[in-house]
Amino acid sequence: MSEIAKIELEGKTYEFPVITGTENEKAIDISKLRDTTGYVTLDTGYKNTGATKSAITFLDGEKGILHYRGYPIEQLAEKATFIEVAYLLIYGALPTQAQLDSFSNSITKHTLVHEDMKQFFEAYPAKAHPMGVLASMVCSLSTFYPESLDPNRSAEAKDLTIHRLLAKLPTLAAWSYKNAMRHPFMYPKNEYDYCGNFLHMMFAMPTEDYKIDPVVVSALNKLLILHADHEQNCSTSTVRIVGSSQANLYATISAGISALWGPLHGGANQAVIEMLEKIHNDGGDVDKWVAKAKDKDDPFRLMGFGHRVYKNFDPRATIIKKACDDVLEKMGINDPMLEIAKKLEKVALEDEYFKARNLYPNVDFYSGIIYRALGIPTEMFTVMFALGRLPGWISQWKEMTENNEPIGRPRQIYTGATPRDYVEISKR
Numbered sequence: 045m046s047e048i049a050k051i052e053l054e055g056k057t058y059e060f061p062v063i064t065g066t067e068n069e070k071a072i073d074i075s076k077l078r079d080t081t082g083y084v085t086l087d088t089g090y091k092n093t094g095a096t097k098s099a100i101t102f103l104d105g106e107k108g109i110l111h112y113r114g115y116p117i118e119q120l121a122e123k124a125t126f127i128e129v130a131y132l133l134i135y136g137a138l139p140t141q142a143q144l145d146s147f148s149n150s151i152t153k154h155t156l157v158h159e160d161m162k163q164f165f166e167a168y169p170a171k172a173h174p175m176g177v178l179a180s181m182v183c184s185l186s187t188f189y190p191e192s193l194d195p196n197r198s199a200e201a202k203d204l205t206i207h208r209l210l211a212k213l214p215t216l217a218a219w220s221y222k223n224a225m226r227h228p229f230m231y232p233k234n235e236y237d238y239c240g241n242f243l244h245m246m247f248a249m250p251t252e253d254y255k256i257d258p259v260v261v262s263a264l265n266k267l268l269i270l271h272a273d274h275e276q277n278c279s280t281s282t283v284r285i286v287g288s289s290q291a292n293l294y295a296t297i298s299a300g301i302s303a304l305w306g307p308l309h310g311g312a313n314q315a316v317i318e319m320l321e322k323i324h325n326d327g328g329d330v331d332k333w334v335a336k337a338k339d340k341d342d343p344f345r346l347m348g349f350g351h352r353v354y355k356n357f358d359p360r361a362t363i364i365k366k367a368c369d370d371v372l373e374k375m376g377i378n379d380p381m382l383e384i385a386k387k388l389e390k391v392a393l394e395d396e397y398f399k400a401r402n403l404y405p406n407v408d409f410y411s412g413i414i415y416r417a418l419g420i421p422t423e424m425f426t427v428m429f430a431l432g433r434l435p436g437w438i439s440q441w442k443e444m445t446e447n448n449e450p451i452g453r454p455r456q457i458y459t460g461a462t463p464r465d466y467v468e469i470s471k472r
């Protein structure tokens with residue numbers, strides 16, 4: 045017998061169906077609540093609200109489980125490439141060799157951006173944050189591909205837009221860095237794979253090739269895979285809600301990039317390294333900074349700690365911590381930030397304040413240290429997150445459009461003034 049939830053309001057009982065997901069997640073379906081009762085629910089920050097049904101990513105925050113399309117993140121991070129995971133997320137199944145070849149070839153073919161876009165880059169100040177540049181550039185792609193303005197086109201036309209975006213984001217990301225350095229742009233090279241090409245565009249110079257190191261490529265693949273999707277969250281829900289207005293994919297993803305930028309979301313990876321550097325420069329007294337994080341009169345928070353849904357551990361953080369050790373060892377790097385990070389993690393994990401609030405290191409606590417080892421500058425960390433998250437955003441947008449979801453439009457509880465008469469300015 046299917047479960048029913050009962051709500052009693054003003055002496056009347058209303059029944060609502062309970063729906064169960066494939067991993068036994070339960071939800072009360074209140075889609076008819078307002079029509080039947082006249083009430084709405086209030087859930088600021090959406091801590092208890094399922095905004096959609098989705099078959100893409102499953103996570104269990106209590107158990108520290110993360111699956112993409114049913115595949116455990118641990119297996120994907122160890123065995124797959126980022127482009128394989130991108131295909132999995134977007135098309136729902138692991139690709140055959142032929143499918144993977146055709147997908148990779150299509151992406152390789154579209155990596156160039158229109159020459160006119162170079163002028164946009166040049167107009168930005170040298171100190172422009174690359175996330176601001178990236179969000180604008182991605183939105184600007186819509187002006188070069190006017191046919192993309194109609195998101196309800198054939199599956200082939202949608203695929204072309206998707207492949208273009210996947211192909212061009214690394215180029216735009218690398219060029220935002222080159223522009224900030226006032227270095228010449230490096231064009232993509234078809235002989236390289238996705239990660240290799242990005243590294244080439246970031247680090248090669250017209251005078252000197254960049255030697256692609258398999259250790260670096262493998263670490264980058266892993267980092268991008270770990271960030272590739274994370275069900276509903278600030279940026280992904282932004283993508284779904286902007287896309288629900290039938291805005292084009294470029295504008296929609298640009299909004300996702302902006303949402304990711306904040307330090308409470310994707311911007312945390314930059315904030316973590318800045319925090320570790322601050323602690324290091326301040327003499328490395330970890331206890332002092334843990335005390336600051338606990339002090340309610342002090343706005344300081346331990347960046348890279350805490351997560352809205354993971355309340356035991358973040359499985360991505362476990363993989364990344366190991367990867368961090370491996371990469372630094374293989375590259376022969378001794379980074380004092382790693383020592384501070386490890387000390388900080390130990391102190392915080394043993395501290396009652398952090399234990400009581402289930403605060404654990406999240407994916408971004410260690411990712412910045414690997415990015416530093418790979419030579420990625422701090423301001424580019426959130427851009428790296430955006431590169432990783434792109435297939436997730438695209439798959440969520442695709443699912444939302446294919447399910448014909450209605451435009452996102454929440455309700456509110458109005459708490460402002462009740463009607464009053466306009467007062468002439470001379471009488472105020």
Ligand code: ACO
Pocket residue numbers: 307308309310312337338344345346347348349350351352353401403406407408
């Ligand atoms: N340092 C110190 N205290 C913290 C921290 C932290 N990093 N995170 C949460 N707390 C405390 C809060 O002060 C609050 O304490 P209280 O109950 O005494 O008032 C309690 O823990 C709950 O915190 P909330 O902010 O209510 O938790 P929420 O689920 O809303 O926020 C968030 C989660 C935003 C991730 C938060 O933990 C945080 O700000 N972390 C630091 C930033 C960060 O690392 N963000 C990256 C998240 S992962 C990602 O987006 C990829």
